Amino acid sequence: MKSFLLLEDNSLFEGEAFGGPATAYGEVVFNTSMTGYQEMLTDPSYAGQIVVPTYPIIGNYGINDGDIESRRIQVRGFVVREHCEMPSHWQSQKTLTQYLAGNSIPGLSGVDTRSLTRKLRRAGVMMGVLTSEMLVEEARDYLKAQPSYGNVDFVPQVSVLETYQWDNGRPADNEGPHIVVVDLGVKYNILRLLKAAGCNVTVVPCHASADDILKLRPDGVVISPGPGDPALLDYTLKSIEGYVYSMPVMGICLGHQLIGRVFGGKTFKLKFGHRGANHPVKDLDKGTVYITSQNHGYAVDADSIKEGLIVNRININDNTVEGFRHRDLPIFTIQYHSEASPGPRDNEYLFAEFLSMVKKAKR
Numbered sequence: 001m002k003s004f005l006l007l008e009d010n011s012l013f014e015g016e017a018f019g020g021p022a023t024a025y026g027e028v029v030f031n032t033s034m035t036g037y038q039e040m041l042t043d044p045s046y047a048g049q050i051v052v053p054t055y056p057i058i059g060n061y062g063i064n065d066g067d068i069e070s071r072r073i074q075v076r077g078f079v080v081r082e083h084c085e086m087p088s089h090w091q092s093q094k095t096l097t098q099y100l101a102g103n104s105i106p107g108l109s110g111v112d113t114r115s116l117t118r119k120l121r122r123a124g125v126m127m128g129v130l131t132s133e134m135l136v137e138e139a140r141d142y143l144k145a146q147p148s149y150g151n152v153d154f155v156p157q158v159s160v161l162e163t164y165q166w167d168n169g170r171p172a173d174n175e176g177p178h179i180v181v182v183d184l185g186v187k188y189n190i191l192r193l194l195k196a197a198g199c200n201v202t203v204v205p206c207h208a209s210a211d212d213i214l215k216l217r218p219d220g221v222v223i224s225p226g227p228g229d230p231a232l233l234d235y236t237l238k239s240i241e242g243y244v245y246s247m248p249v250m251g252i253c254l255g256h257q258l259i260g261r262v263f264g265g266k267t268f269k270l271k272f273g274h275r276g277a278n279h280p281v282k283d284l285d286k287g288t289v290y291i292t293s294q295n296h297g298y299a300v301d302a303d304s305i306k307e308g309l310i311v312n313r314i315n316i317n318d319n320t321v322e323g324f325r326h327r328d329l330p331i332f333t334i335q336y337h338s339e340a341s342p343g344p345r346d347n348e349y350l351f352a353e354f355l356s357m358v359k360k361a362k363r
Contacts (some may be wrong), residue, residue: 002014002132006129018101023139024105025128029112030275032055043295045185050130059087062093068188081114082111104139125273145242154228158185159205168191176199179218179220180197180220184226197355223252224254226253226255230254230285245329250331253335254296254331259309266301270296274335277340277342281323293341293343300324322334
């Protein structure tokens, strides 16, 4: 079945439909990872977006139950150069097509994704509609009627509704630290790694107040990644202000941006974002460069930060802020994904650093 992707600048990319027979609209973004398409599909930070992997063949190792990062597929559409219908991997349980179709997510194959990526790099990310159900003129009118990505708060769409304990098959450790994770779009691997490190992990919804969190008597708080514009999250900002001065806090991606806002920082939208598994970040304290996994479209303006936050990590490609530490308080943040999924796993050590901070504060 013929299908196409229409961008808001009227660029048209035609190909073959696969996955679910549906129409999807969203911000069109690209990801430069060579592997990890299942983690991309289930990453809540992709809510409201149509994702374009730059790697030319997708689906070659299939889909399994172990590599999901949330309770459902989060992307609105998936655009690839070529999709594989005969995957080869001992863990594979279904094909990419079956996975998308089972979740009613449309895919588009046969597209010159290199050309599409170059357009998004030159012009910046933009809204688009992916459809096999409309004519081009119908799709153009439909797209004009949809809200812009930056005007929608996607966090309540991906956050849990109720507080719960994450056990991942492991019993509670009475001696382990109690870590509360604020779910703004948390990836499961954050919870897996904290649990594997001996933590008792409680996950709370995005709308949890500071009182709700303090009543749980945590030893530390992790503010998770998530989708969308941090300027729309004043309700979460107010909650963070109620506990950030009283216990160790780690902010990841969107959590990093919100902590930046708490300390006076302003955020801005990047032209085409950082999405992939090969972004170089320099730790200014150690002089070390790490290769990181990233997925974000906004950044914190370094010049706007005050009240004790110190920029201690930068992106080597564009010098944007990749992390803060506080001069006096047990607070640190990273713009990238220490939990990887997909890799690289070079930055998992940051959870150990956070837990060391927690144990020191507890003593």
